[in-house]
Amino acid sequence: MAVTGLFFVFYVLLHMYGNLKVLAGPEAFDGYAHHLRTFGEPMLPYEGLLWIIRVLLVLSLIGHAYSAFTLWSRAGSARRTKYAALKTASSSKTMRWGGVFLLLFLTWHLIHFTIVKPAVNSGVASDTIHSSPYAMVVASFQLWWMVIFYVLALAALGLHLSHGVFSAQQTLGWTQTAAGYRRAKAIGHLVAGLVTIGFAIPPLSILFGLVK
Amino acid sequence: MSGGMNLTLRIWRQDGPSDRGHLKTYEVSDISPDMSFLEMLDVLNEQLNAKGEEPIAFDSDCREGICGMCGLMISGDAHGPEKTTTCQLHMRSFKNGETITIEPWRADAFPVIKDLVVNRSAFDRIIQAGGFISVNTGSAPEANAAPVPKPKADRAFQAAECIGCGACVAACPNAAGMLFMGAKITHLGELPQGQPERWMRVVKMVAQHDAEGFGGCTNTGACTVACPKGIPQDVISTLNKDLRYAMTHHGG
Ligand code: HEM
Ligand code: SF4
Numbered sequence: 001m002a003v004t005g006l007f008f009v010f011y012v013l014l015h016m017y018g019n020l021k022v023l024a025g026p027e028a029f030d031g032y033a034h035h036l037r038t039f040g041e042p043m044l045p046y047e048g049l050l051w052i053i054r055v056l057l058v059l060s061l062i063g064h065a066y067s068a069f070t071l072w073s074r075a076g077s078a079r080r081t082k083y084a085a086l087k088t089a090s091s092s093k094t095m096r097w098g099g100v101f102l103l104l105f106l107t108w109h110l111i112h113f114t115i116v117k118p119a120v121n122s123g124v125a126s127d128t129i130h131s132s133p134y135a136m137v138v139a140s141f142q143l144w145w146m147v148i149f150y151v152l153a154l155a156a157l158g159l160h161l162s163h164g165v166f167s168a169q170q171t172l173g174w175t176q177t178a179a180g181y182r183r184a185k186a187i188g189h190l191v192a193g194l195v196t197i198g199f200a201i202p203p204l205s206i207l208f209g210l211v212k
Numbered sequence: 213m214s215g216g217m218n219l220t221l222r223i224w225r226q227d228g229p230s231d232r233g234h235l236k237t238y239e240v241s242d243i244s245p246d247m248s249f250l251e252m253l254d255v256l257n258e259q260l261n262a263k264g265e266e267p268i269a270f271d272s273d274c275r276e277g278i279c280g281m282c283g284l285m286i287s288g289d290a291h292g293p294e295k296t297t298t299c300q301l302h303m304r305s306f307k308n309g310e311t312i313t314i315e316p317w318r319a320d321a322f323p324v325i326k327d328l329v330v331n332r333s334a335f336d337r338i339i340q341a342g343g344f345i346s347v348n349t350g351s352a353p354e355a356n357a358a359p360v361p362k363p364k365a366d367r368a369f370q371a372a373e374c375i376g377c378g379a380c381v382a383a384c385p386n387a388a389g390m391l392f393m394g395a396k397i398t399h400l401g402e403l404p405q406g407q408p409e410r411w412m413r414v415v416k417m418v419a420q421h422d423a424e425g426f427g428g429c430t431n432t433g434a435c436t437v438a439c440p441k442g443i444p445q446d447v448i449s450t451l452n453k454d455l456r457y458a459m460t461h462h463g464g
């Protein structure tokens with residue numbers, strides 16, 4: 001759970017950095033997308049690095065979701081009679097249902113920008129979308145409802161990370177003093193804030209016409 | 213008596229382990245705010261006795277916050293709204309006219325024996341699996357023979373405050389016993405006397421914990437909030453690290 005989760009965190013930070021290149025214009029963004037594919041050539045084949053990361057991500061996702069659902073079902077059978085008066089505003093509910101929501105989001109996200117790339121914005125032709133990642137992203141986030149959906153997903157990711165990043169450090173045994181514990185909590189909130197805001201900037205900039 | 217409190221109590225009644233059980237409502241009046249929570253239940257039981265009804269079974273022993281017997285889930289808070297044990301909780305922590313729901317600890321590893329009494333032997337079996345040090349008994353060894361650095365001594369003492377009440381399990385959304393176990397691992401692991409069996413201890417205790425049917429820890433922290441002794445969540449981090457070290461360096 002911790003190791004796969006931290007790999008996601010590493011990936012998400014990298015991904016966020018890439019997304020922010022939208023602000024630097026079409027050449028920078030499309031150039032970055034191209035570089036990702038040619039990175040490491042000729043030692044690696046075309047898209048080599050990308051596929052290494054993809055395989056690791058899929059393996060992590062399987063491991064992470066498997067552990068999550070195992071914990072979930074263990075919790076269910078460890079308390080089969082529930083309390084009548086319940087007062088646990090627990091982060092476990094947020095983690096579990098939030099995680100499921102993230103999984104649904106991820107499915108759409110991959111269809112949206114990687115696998116199918118549908119022309120969601122009727123004003124922009126399918127050919128343009130397939131030839132330029134920049135055009136694809138800008139066309140999508142000119143739609144207010146798409147931005148709302150993505151921002152909701154980011155809020156869910158932020159909540160997941162604020163507990164998850166702390167929790168991973170706790171699992172790895174890095175929080176054995178009161179100071180270490182406070183530090184782990186702070187890092188969790190910091191990473192969550194950074195990721196939520198960093199990812200939200202490109203879609204919002206596009207929606208409000210700062211990036212065209 | 214003036215200034216007494218009137219309360220509505222919804223109390224879990226269950227005839228025995230296999231009875232389904234249900235919440236039953238009782239009224240008590242003229243309760244002194246200075247009574248402890250258990251004394252309030254004693255008053256109710258005397259009323260029930262007088263009426264020829266079966267009194268409510270609940271556990272207690274020391275009634276001074278050190279034995280860990282008295283845990284009750286009080287309106288969703290383990291040991292009630294204060295950071296103390298149920299026996300050290302006073303009625304002044306409640307409002308006159310309040311409805312209080314009283315339930316036993318809920319965890320499949322802590323089966324209900326009767327009404328509010330649960331069987332916490334699962335904790336004993338975790339201790340038997342490794343939560344001890346093997347020393348010869350007899351005359352006490354010379355105290356200064358095994359020096360302990362002050363920070364380690366302090367941390368061991370803090371962890372040793374755990375009274376095994378089970379509130380951590382009761383409050384945990386996963387019904388995990390990790391705070392209890394982490395307290396034992398930290399208590400013994402910080403001291404020189406705990407070193408010889410340190411790696412075996414963590415592996416055996418965790419295996420027993422899982423076999424007892426406790427849930428898995430997801431670091432929610434509900435345990436620390438509920439713990440009457442304020443055992444910090446960082447003891448779980450120590451347990452995790454010891455477990456990882458034991459598995460990678462000592463082949464489990
Ligand atoms: C498939 C979608 C996902 C599901 C179903 C899911 C579910 C979970 C669950 C149930 C936990 C358990 C922790 C708890 O209850 O405290 C967890 C922890 C965690 N998640 Fe996710 N998650 C998903 C995606 C992600 C993503 C996309 C990231 C990173 C961007 C992530 C990062 C983490 C981290 C770092 C932890 C902490 C690990 C630990 O406790 O040691 N998760 N996740
Ligand atoms: S850790 Fe705290 S709540 Fe858990 S058994 Fe020990 S004293 Fe009770």
Ligand code: FES
Nearest residue numbers: 275279280282299
């Ligand atoms: S009766 Fe001993 S701790 Fe409450």
